[in-house]
Amino acid sequence: MTMSIGRRGAIAAATAVTALPAAAQTVDPRRGGTLVMQGGGTTRHVNGALQSGTAAGIPGTQIFASPLRFDENWNPQPYLAERWELAADGKSLTLHLVPHAVFHDGAPVTSADIAFTIGVIQKYHPFKPMLEPVTGVDTPDAKTAIIRMSRPHPAIILAMSPGLCPVLPKHVYGDGRDLMTHPANTAPIGAGPFRLTQFNPSEAIVLERFDKFFIPGRPYLDRIVQRTYPDNPTALLAMERQEITYIPYVGTPRDADRLAKQTHIQFSDKGFAGIGAINWIEFNCSKKPLDDVRVRQAIAYLTDRPRLLRVLLGPKVKEAMTPIHPGSNFYTPDVNHFPYDIQKAEAVQAHLRPRPGAGGAGVGDRRIHEEPAQAGGDRNRDPLGAGFPHLGAAGGEP
Numbered sequence: 001m002t003m004s005i006g007r008r009g010a011i012a013a014a015t016a017v018t019a020l021p022a023a024a025q026t027v028d029p030r031r032g033g034t035l036v037m038q039g040g041g042t043t044r045h046v047n048g049a050l051q052s053g054t055a056a057g058i059p060g061t062q063i064f065a066s067p068l069r070f071d072e073n074w075n076p077q078p079y080l081a082e083r084w085e086l087a088a089d090g091k092s093l094t095l096h097l098v099p100h101a102v103f104h105d106g107a108p109v110t111s112a113d114i115a116f117t118i119g120v121i122q123k124y125h126p127f128k129p130m131l132e133p134v135t136g137v138d139t140p141d142a143k144t145a146i147i148r149m150s151r152p153h154p155a156i157i158l159a160m161s162p163g164l165c166p167v168l169p170k171h172v173y174g175d176g177r178d179l180m181t182h183p184a185n186t187a188p189i190g191a192g193p194f195r196l197t198q199f200n201p202s203e204a205i206v207l208e209r210f211d212k213f214f215i216p217g218r219p220y221l222d223r224i225v226q227r228t229y230p231d232n233p234t235a236l237l238a239m240e241r242q243e244i245t246y247i248p249y250v251g252t253p254r255d256a257d258r259l260a261k262q263t264h265i266q267f268s269d270k271g272f273a274g275i276g277a278i279n280w281i282e283f284n285c286s287k288k289p290l291d292d293v294r295v296r297q298a299i300a301y302l303t304d305r306p307r308l309l310r311v312l313l314g315p316k317v318k319e320a321m322t323p324i325h326p327g328s329n330f331y332t333p334d335v336n337h338f339p340y341d342i343q344k345a346e347a348v349q350a351h352l353r354p355r356p357g358a359g360g361a362g363v364g365d366r367r368i369h370e371e372p373a374q375a376g377g378d379r380n381r382d383p384l385g386a387g388f389p390h391l392g393a394a395g396g397e398p
Contacts (some may be wrong), residue, residue, distance in 0.1 A: 029220045037246035038235045039226035042201045045185035048166040049117060050124045057163050058248060059205050059226055064166030064190035065214075067095050067114065068157065072270060074329035076157050080109060080167055080191065080214075084160075090152025095160075097143040101214035103169045104195045111139035116170035118147065124179060130159045167191060193219040203228055239265065249277070253314040273327025278320050279313070294348050300338035301345035 040054030048060040067081040076084075081095040101109040115137035122131050133153040138146040149156065159165060172189050173182060186199050193213045198206035207224040227244060229235040232251050238244045240262055249272060250256050259265050281303070289295045309317045324331045 031217075031220050032222055033220075034223040034225060035221055035246060036225045036227065036244045038238070038244055038248065039201075039205060039228050040248065042228060044201075046188055046196070046199070046205070047168070047182075047185040048163060049120045049168055050179060050185065052126045052163075054248065055201070059196070059207060059224075060166055060188075061162040061192070062194040062207055062224065063188050063192045063196055064162070064168070065101070065109075065192045066162040066165045066167060067097075067160040070158070070161055074158075076160070079162075080114075081160070084157075086157065091149045093147040093149075093156050093160075095145045095147070097145070098214055099143060101191050102212055103172075103191045104189045104210055105169070105172070106212070107169060107171060108142075109167065109169075109191050110142040111137075111145040112142070113167055113170050114145035115139055116174055117165065117168045120168060120173070120179060121165065125164075127164065130155055130164065194221075194224060201228060253316045256316060257314075273325045278323065278325055280323060289352070292352070294352060297338065298345045298348040298352070301341045301348065303338075304340045306340075 040056075040058040043053070043055035044051070046056045046060040046063060048056055048064060065080050067079060068084070069077045069079045071077055078098075080097055080101055082098045083096045085094045087093070095111075095114060097109060097111065097114070103109060118131060118134060118137050122128050122134060133149040133151050133156075135148045135150050138148060140146065147156065167190070169189055169191075172184050173179060177183075179185075188196055191214070193210055193215070194207035195210045196205070197208045198204065205226040205228075207226075209219055209222050213219065227238070229238065232255060235244070235247060236250075236255055236258060239247055239259060242264065247259075250259065256267065260267065283290045283296060283299075285291055285296075305319055309319060318326055320326050320331075321333045321335055321337065322331065326333075
C-alpha cells in the first residue's frame with residue numbers, strides 16, 4: 001500500500017514578506033509609486049472565472065472586480081454590489097450594484113454581466129460545485145441581479161468574492177467565441193482597480209492604475225509589476241537584494257528563517273487563510289487494508305503529529321485538525337481527535353490480527369512507503385516512517 005504526502009504549502013499560516021526601510025513606521029497611504037513583487041508563477045491567462053490558482057488569481061483579482069469583498073474577519077463588504085440581501089428562506093441573493101462602475105473599456109457594469117459571469121463559472125470553473133444550487137439569475141433592471149437557488153446555500157456569499165467571482169463584461173466575452181481560448185483571456189477587460197498593460201507570464205505581468213475605478217481615490221499605486229522567477233531561491237535572492245519589494249507568501253519555514261535575517265524585511269501571517277495552504281497525509285482507501293476504517297484509526301493513533309511538524313517543518317507550523325485551514329471562518333476543531341496513543345492503536349490492531357492458522361497478515365505486518373508529491377519530498381520519508389514503528393511502517397520501497 002502507499003501513503004502519499006500531498007503538499008499545498010509548507011505552513012498552515014503562511015507568511016507574506018514585504019521589504020521596508022529599516023526605520024519604517026506606519027503611515028497613511030500615499031498616492032503613486034510602483035510595487036515590484038514576485039508573481040504567483042506562469043499562467044496561461046488571468047481569467048479567474050475559468051481557472052483557479054495564485055498564478056492567475058494574484059493579477060486577476062486586481063484586474064477584475066467582484067460583487068463583494070471580505071475583511072480580515074471574513075465579513076462581506078461592498079464592492080460592485082453596494083448592498084445585498086439574502087432571502088429569509090435562503091433561496092435567493094439580491095445584489096444591488098453601484099451606479100457608476102465601468103469596465104476598462106468604459107462600458108457600464110450591469111446585472112447582465114453578473115448573470116453572464118455566474119453562467120460562465122458554473123460551466124467552466126474548477127470549483128463550479130460552489131454554485132451548484134444556483135438555478136438562474138434574474139435581472140429586473142440594469143443594477144439589480146437576483147441569484148436564484150434550489151436550496152439554501154451557506155457558501156453563496158463567499159462565492160461572490162474576488163478570487164471566485166471575477167465579473168466579466170458580457171459584451172466582450174459573450175461574443176460567441178470559445179471562452180477557453182478567447183483572446184480577451186490574455187488581454188482582459190475588467191472593472192478592477194488595475195488594467196493589464198503587459199502579459200509575458202514567463203517574465204513579468206504589468207498592471208497600471210485604472211483612473212476610472214469606481215471607488216474614489218483608489219488605487220493608490222500607479223503600477224504593479226509581477227516578476228516571474230524560475231524557482232524560490234532566485235526569488236529569495238531578489239528579495240534580499242531589494243530588487244523586489246513584496247513576496248505574497250514563502251514556501252517553507254526555512255525560507256522564512258532565511259529572510260528573517262534581513263533587517264529591511266517585514267513579515268505578516270495575515271490574509272493567507274483564504275487560500276488555506278496545508279499539508280496532509282492521504283490514503284488510497286480503495287486498497288486493502290486501508291479500506292478498513294479501523295486500520296486508518298490505528299494509523300491515526302500512531303501518528304505523532306506534533307513531532308512530525310517539529311521535525312519536518314519547524315516551530316512556525318500550526319496543527320490543523322481538519323482539511324480546512326484553521327484561519328478559515330469555516331474551520332472547527334470540534335471533530336474526532338486521534339492523539340498519539342500507542343495503547344489505543346494496539347487495541348484497534350488486536351481486532352485486525354488474523355486468527356492462528358487463518359493465513360494472511362495483520363496490519364502490523366504491512367509496510368507503508370511514501371511517494372513524495374514533488375521534488376524535494378524525500379526529506380519527509382525517514383521522519384514519517386519513524387512515526388509508525390509499531391505499525392511496521394518504513395520509508396523506502398515495500
